[in-house]
Amino acid sequence: MANFSLSDPASGFQTDAELWRQFKGDDELAFGMLAERYYKRLYGYGSKFSRDGEFIKDCIQDLFLELWDKRHNLSVPDSVKLYLLISLRRKMQRKRSELKWMEDWEELSFESDRVGTFPIETAIIEDEASQYYIRKLQLLIPKLSRRQQEIIYLRFYENLDNQAIAELMSLSRQGVANLLWRTLRELKDYWYVGLNSLFILWMVLLR
Template sequence: MKITFLHNEEELLWQRFKAGDSGALGQLSRRHYRALFNYAAKFTKDREIVRDCIQDLFLELWERREHLTETPFVRIYLIKSLRNNLFRKLRQERWMLESEDLDEDLPFSDHTSAESTLIESELFHENEGKIKAVLAKLPKRQQEIIFLKFYEGLSNNQIAEILTMNRQSVANLLHRALTSLKTNWFSLAKMMLFFWANVK
């Protein structure tokens, strides 16, 4: 019952989008906005660029809506398109080094480590900052995979598709990321235990 209902609602929303209902655009984009933002924000400190890229992505779909046959409002598709747009834009804005290989040179989140020392009095934020700092020590590729796995909840296959690499390499990198997290684990786990005890 529930599933058919959801399906109908989805269908209806998509029909409204195609018919040019801007409210439907709002609803569809809201579902993905946060995840896309969190993803893109890992590549640049400039939130303005992130916002613009996501807006352009959705506006582009809006303008093409009459020619679309299937819904592009699918997480994987959106992440992949956003990734391409963002890299193109970052290249234009000369935020990057002059290298051919994008993936090696894009900075993946190193801006969260120092921020969270002074301001936050609350334990939660302080710990979040520490976790971010530990994460930031990983190579960018591994950070990205950790994000796609643990935040987006994607399968290795899906991650492989986004990063255009094979599934086995994703699995290997994921394993390597977790192993190197473990070397920092002693401090991290202790800190999180402390945190856990306080939450409960």
């Protein structure tokens, strides 16, 4: 199997679905473009559950090798991103079980030095007030439970809707809505800056 980490800039942008159909048809270049497109995103999500970088890389490598081996039997998912995130989550769980690791999954970590890598942060206005709210939010998020931190990450940093989050976290759609609302209310209580605090939180997260 050839190296599939290169893409041809002259070919123009191709959608995930187009690349997926091509790799199902044995196109290694298309498969490489998909892997290149999602590697950093998958690594970032995996790092919320383990600080072992080599373990995360091994899981991602195994995931893509498995996809290639099973390519002829795969259907085209409605969302390639969601499919890959779910697949990586399950693979990490299985491999931890196989390795008989006894410790719990690491708490989701939103360290300030990682926040800048999230796409949503590029839209934040670089003014003093915005930076104040971002720094405060970075201090508050670690106070949440792991599942609360994960739902914030998926909703506001991965921009997934409630249905996609429900599939990824094995919750009902209503369960996602309830957990998200409770999480935002809890952040509001931590924030405690007055009646407009919940509105400010929404604005900071959605920017």
